Amino acid sequence: MQTTNQLNDQLLRLAQHIAGIDTAILESWKSRIDLCYGAMDGQRAVTFAGLEQVDAHSAVIAMESLFFLQTNLIALSAFHRTPDAFLREVSGLTNERLRHFLVELEDGTLFKNLGVSGFGSGCKFDWLFDASSSLCDLLKEIIVSVSLRWDEHNLLLEGDDPFQALQHQLFPANLCHVTGQFFTPEWLAELLLLDAGWNPSQTLVDPFCGSGVFIVKALRQAVDNQASIDEILPRILGxxxxxxxAAACRANIALFLAQHASEAKYCINILAADSVLPSALDADRANCLWAAPLAVDGITTTFESPYDDIALYSAHAYANAAGLNLSHWISPPTSHGNTSGQLAALTRREADQILTCNILPADVLVTNPPWVGWEYMSRPYREITAPAWKRYDLFNSKGLEASFLKEDLSNLAIVTAWDRYLRLGGSSAVVIRPSTMHSEVASSTVRRLTITDGGIPLKLKSIRTFPGISVFESAKTNTAAWILEKGEPTEFPVAVLEMQKRDRRRWSPESSSSLLEVRSKTTEIDRLAKPTTADSKSRWMIASREDMTAMKRLAGENELQPRMGVFTGGANAVFYMQELEQLNGLSLCENIVERAKRKVEQVQVKLETDSLRPVVRGRDLKMWEYSSEVGLLFPHDQSTGMYPLDEQELSSRYPQAHKYLRSMKKVLSNRKGFAGWEKNLLNKYFYTLQRVGPYTFAPYKVCWRYIASEFIVCVVDTSDDGRLAIPNDKVMFVPFESRDEAFFVAGVLSASLARRYVNSLIESRQISTKVIKTLQVPVFDKAQEAHCNISRLCREGHEILRESSSACVAGLREAVDELVEQLYE
Incomplete structure (x- = not known):
């Protein structure tokens, strides 16, 4: 097998040849790369190990070219009696014959000769075909290394989607992650096809098909049910x-055909096009009025409308010539006088995009849409898709940009998919981010379960969740799935199937694992999902039927105003201090640089003790107890509110602290954690902190961790030396002036009933300030005996835990649980 060093050597040598590519072809590559991955000259910060000597565009071109060669060579060789011998024979061709072979590999001729049509990359690989002798030698070496992927008739890559492994080998993980390339594991594709209820007589579409795992699994399920492949393939589109x-997807299907098909002719209906673009262009579908010209890879084509007679007629002719069978997918174009005898000169990419704009909706839709946050989306693609976000009302009234910063491309992708590619009455199973159900603001318009606001309804039939299971082998991210039908409204609560590991041993399925294997190591727990208010766009809770009934009493409103703790703007290594000793009003300190994202020199410095506050981090919080192991240099004062002390006052009151901060001015002035109006604050006070206000100085704060899998509550007040403790940005808190009121609210929130309520709302280990928004918390009334008892018991528990272990307060917590239960009865 090929080593990483050998692979990097091949990539580097390929990349070094790219300098000779024709300028026009190179610009076409760059335009598409920037559209798919983000601008390589600034937006995308990616490390290409072993390719530091070449520019980022050349590195990606080399990776994509090598990936294309590997996938297509493996797929082609699979049709031969001895794949490895066939590839070695190819590597021995003369340079001229090798060039001819590569041309026919790229345009699909070699596959067509074997009875498999639909190939053709749509990319400009001419630079490989007009190769110099040295590049030909490299290509032959690559072909030999591909031959080593075979052991006689066995491919040394596992599963029905073996090219996932190749993709992970070639492309940097951070490049794949920020572009949403989380390839669906095979077992999950099997599961969702069953959930969607697809059968071979129905049309099936995957509008974001990636490497084609849903399609290959559908073929396997059909073959297992004795269905005919040549009848199934025309009904499947990706x-x-x-x-x-897309080329890898075709190659995966070809591999399957080589193993299971007879000698009949087959068409592979995979279009290399943008599924979202039609909705972005479609300003008025009924009248076919287009808001923008058709663009492919960010470059405007000659057609302003994909419905243009000549454009559609030409694209259909191109598809027929390529061997696609789109009889189930495209209405035959009518040949009017202005198209008779005329054909436009289209590229494969242009033809595929025009055809995608005219796809007929399918019976069943399955997909795993791209998971890309707005901040990671390429800037050209933001502009191209902006009309689609507006079309589906996927932003709030505060403005497009403000909403985008909280949204993810997957939201737009799945709504577009249901709108354009799924027929009324059709069924769908899609992979989604769990935050789609649990976020306070983002994804709220997806939760409305209509295509547009007040438009076609969607009936959510069931939900799948996978807590504690790493669904994606290459990424640690939580995952869920929705199964729905188009055309009927949703009725809540909705059934949730929670797949859990049978035991606590460390196990996660591999991408190539079968559904049978995964089910043998997991169990399914029944849950229910419902919105926290009458509006489905509100945050959803997921809980057992018993808990759902019990927690129904808690739903409501409260007057609490949770806050986020102090944020340094990315300069923890400047402000966080380890106090070594105190003497005469001064503290000898050392700034804490471990785990800091920005490198700062570690120094020992004497600071005024009064300029330091104990800081409480998320890791310092436990149920009813906290610690403060480090200090925070705090150049703020209660009288100035959100603003720090001005520099003259700071210098006068804390000269040592001022001197130290001045020494760090360059680092502090260049902080990136300030946005909008906050930049003005930073420009005026280079040493300012964020998230500071009157609430920061409240004597009592009911706190919980922001990053946590369980909701735990603690009251933070003053440290042992009498200084007010300050929560940091990984701590959420509610400020209080009254001790009794703070401990009452802490008691209510820490009760088992309230904690189960909050835990049913959280996802991805993030418990924000919004999480208690729909929890009915009574206003503290000192005349109410129950209120006072809850407050007293909670306070006693905190006091005991300062000296003893948590076992000592078990009885107090049980008493609080009982009182809170009575409170909500």
Whole structure:
């Protein structure tokens, strides 16, 4: 097998040849790469190990070219009696014959000769075909290394989607993650196809098909049910924006055909196009009025409308010539006088995009849409898709940009999919981010379960969740799935199937694992999902039927105003201090640089003790107890509110602290954690902190961790030396002036009933300030005996835990639980 060093050597040598590519072809590559991955000259910070000597565009071109060669060579060789011998024979061709072979590999001729049509990359690989002798030698070496992927008739890559492993080898993980390339594991594709209820007589579409795992699994399920492949294939369609990934999808299907098909002719209906673009262009579908010209890879084509007679007629002719069978997917174009005898000169990419704009909706839709946050989306693609976000009302009234900063491309992708590619009455199973159900603001318009606001309804039939299971082998991210039908409204609560590991041993399924294997190591727990208010756009809770009934009493409103703790703007290494000793009003300190994202020199410095506050981090919080192991240099004062002390006052009151902060001015002035109006604050006070206000100085704060899998509550007040403790940005808190009121609220929130309520709302280990928004918390009334008892018991528990272990307060917590239960009865 090929080592990482050998692979990097091949990539580097390929990249070094790219300098000779024709300028026009190179610009076409760059435009598409920036559209798919983000601008390589600034927006995308990616490390290409072993390719530091070449520019980022050349590195990606080399990776994509090598990936294309590997996938297509493996797929082609699979049709031969001895794949490895066939590839070695190819590597021995003369340079001229090798060039001819590569041309026919790229345009699909070699596959067509074997009875498999639909190939053709749509990318410009001419630079490989007009190769110099040295590049030909490299290509032959690559072909030999591909031959080593075979052991006689066995491919040394596992599963029905073996090219996932190749993709992970070639492309940097951080490049894949920020572009949403989380390839669906095979067992999950099997599961969702069963959930969607697809059968071979129905049309099936995956509008974001990636490397084609849903399609290959559908073929396998059909073959297992004795269905005919040549009848099934025309009913299956995949669309994929990245033409290189689309090529891998075709190659995966070809591998399957080589193993299971007879000698009949087959068509592979995979279009390398943007599934979202039609909705972005479609300003008025009924009248076919287009808001913007058609663009492919960010470059405007000659057609302003994909419905243009000549454009559609030409694209259909191109598809027929390529061997696609779109009889189930495209209405035959009518040949009017202005198209008779005319054909436009289209590229494969243009033809695929025009065809995608005219796809007929399918009976069943399955997909795993791209998971890309707005901040990671390429800037050209933001502009292209902006009309689609507006079309589906996927932003709030505060403005497009403000909403985008909280949204994810997957939201737009799945709503577009249900709108354009799923028929009324059709069923769908899609992979989603769990935050789609649990976020306070983001995804709220997806939760409305209509295509547009007040538009076609969607009936959510069931939900799947996978807590504690790493669904994606290459990424640690929580996952869920929705199964729905188009055309009927949703009735809540909705059934939730929670797949859990049978035991606590460390196990996660591999991408190539079968559904049978995964089910043998997991169990399914029944849950229910429902919105926290009458509006489905509100945050959803997921809980057992018993808990759902019990927690129904808690739903409501409260007057609490949770806050986020103090934020340094990315300069923890400047402000966080380890106090070594105190003497005469001064503290000898050392700034804490461990785990800091920004490198700062570690120094020992004497600071005024009064300029330091104990800081409480998320890790310092436990149920009813906290610690403060480090200090925070705090150049703020209660009288100035959100603003720090001005520099003259700071210098006068804390000269040592001022001197130290001045020494760190360059680091502090360049902080990136300030946005909008906050930048003005930073420009005026280079040493300012964020998230500071009157609430910061409240004597009592009911706190919980922001990053946590369980909701735990603690009251933070003063440290042992009498200084007010300050929560940091990983701590959420509610400020109080009254001790009794603070401990009452802490008692209510820490009760088992309230904690189960909050835990049913959280996802991805993030418990924000909004999480208690819909929890009915009574206003503290000192005339109410129950209120006072809850407050007293909670306070006693805190006091005991300062001296003893948690076992000592078990009885107090049980008493609080009982009182809170009575409170909500």
């Amino acid at each position: 669309v994929e924006l990245n033409p290189i990934t």
